[in-house]
Amino acid sequence: MNALMLAVALATHATPVSLEDARARSRDNVQALTAALQASSAEQDVRASRSSLLPQVRFSAGASLNYIGPQRSYNVVPVEGGGFQQLQIDTPEVRYPFFNLGVTVSQLLYDRAVWARLEQSGAQLEALRGEATEQQDTSELEGINRFYSLFRTQATIQVLEANVRRSEQQLERARALFQAGRVGKAEELSALVNLGNDRIAVVSRQSQLATDQARLSTWLAMPGAEAVEAVDPGVLTQAPAPAPSLEQALQEARTRRPLLVALRQRLRVAELQESIANAGYLPRFSLDAGYQRTGPEPSVFFGQPARQNRVNGGLSISWDLFNGFSTQAQARRAEYQSRVAELNLQQSERELEGSVRQSLVALQAQIVSAELAEANRKAAADALVLAEERFNAGVSSTLEVRDAQLKLTQAELTLLENRINVEIARFTLMRAMGTLAPGEAK
Structure with a gap:
């Protein structure tokens, strides 16, 4: 059983x-x-x-605020009768923005x-x-x-x-x-x-x-x-x-x-x-191209598209x-x-x-x-x-x-x-x- x-x-x-x-x-x-x-x-x-082997595209953009405190500098300036003297210059503090925009394209050719x-x-x-x-x-x-x-x-x-x-x-x-x-x-x-x-x-x-x-x-x-x-x-x-x-x-x-x-x-x-x-x-051969736009003032950077532009391009070769x-x-x-x-x-x-x-x-x-x-x-x-x-x-x-x-x-x-x-x-x-x-x- x-x-x-x-x-x-x-x-x-x-x-x-x-x-x-x-x-x-x-x-x-x-x-x-x-x-x-x-x-x-x-x-x-x-x-x-x-x-x-495909195009490499990079986009970048940024905005920054820059501050420069009071500065004292000396410039050498000519004087009447000949010679030079150092002129003391004091500049006040300054604040200003900075904008940048960029696109780069690179293509490997061989x-x-x-x-x-x-x-x-x-x-x-x-x-x-x-x-x-x-x-x-x-x-x-x-x-x-x-x-x-x-x-x-x-x-x-x-x-x-x-x-x-x-x-x-x-x-x-x-x-x-x-x-x-x-x-x-x-x-x-x-x-x-x-x-x-x-x-x-x-x-x-x-x-x-x-x-x-x-x-x-x-x-x-x-x-x-x-x-x-x-x-x-x-x-x-x-x-x-x-x-x-x-x-x-x-x-x-x-x-x-x-x-x-x-x-x-x-x-x-x-x-x-x-x-x-x-x-x-x-x-090795490659082709590079880029576009960059920078400006310190919003009115110029955003309001005047014909200014602040930079374009570059070129063909490069490297050989060990x-x-x-x-x-x-x-x-x-x-x-x-x-x-x-x-x-x-x-x-x-x-x-x-x-x-x-x-x-x-x-x-x-x-x-x-x-x-x-x-x-x-x-x-x-x-x-x-x-x-x-x-x-x-x-x-x-x-x-x-x-x-x-x-x-x-x-x-x-x-x-x-x-x-x-x-x-x-x-x-x-x-x-x-x-x-x-x-x-x-x-």
Whole structure:
């Protein structure tokens, strides 16, 4: 009764989660959203880089009140007959306002470094987008693993519960045969002990069920205390689909794996850093224009627009003819970083090929194992039927039935494990190929 209450408590109000729901929710979990926000932040870096190429307009206006206290000064003035003398001058205090209005416009005409930074920020954005998609794939695969872990536990409990029912039936047969005087009391007691052990096995799995529920719900950004139930994806009733060829898998990986997209853009970022560094050898041109209006009196400043105006404009060039070999050092450093990015890309391509092949071989092996497990399950089921017939005929013992029963249960659990492993291996291969989400990568 306690075991039944525990099972009911775990199943009550459980929220059903399908495989597709788990995949979709995993692509929007915290890790994936964080990577997407970083990519969105890089979009603003592109706008900031572009701003340097647009006209820069500044407006300024102000008004002030100035006070000059009493002053004494000496001026040198000529005198009759020749010579000079110092004349003392005392001026009273004075207060006067001052107004100013100005507009300046500057437009960069040419600076190779600015254009290269704009290209670089675009490449950086594409790299972060690739990394965000890569993180989405990683999160999705983790969600798939957690979904199948929960489904495996649920299905395992169902297999063990079916074994309990078989043990109950065996106990009923043993009691009936004992009452008919065809077997001894030991057969009934043995069947009773077997039933108790099978019920213990079911109860022991309940804690694992709660663990798997919590792992899946928290990964999908659901309340950790919420019970969830993995909806049967139907894989146990279907034969595994064949694995793709190695050539097809490698071709898909080279063109669609988001990691490679990101690394190629990282290489582009490094190459553009070379252009930025080499821009130090080139001149920079800009155009400046300005308008300013100042005046000490409101009547003049506001009432006589034709006065107090000043307009200026000009074309400027700047060229670092020599800066202590700083440009050369920066260009060399950028060249080395570009080479590092290229080596990383080449190594990642090699590792990707190895990962794809490894995942493909693992999938092929799991498919073969699932086929063998299915054959074993059929043989174990036939063996149990035969053992039960022999027991009912009174020519065997509960021990023989129990052995066949345990072998069938083990065969069913092995088939379950291998069939789920086929699906996990398939999704792992899809992750390596970059085909988890349709239309990924370029």
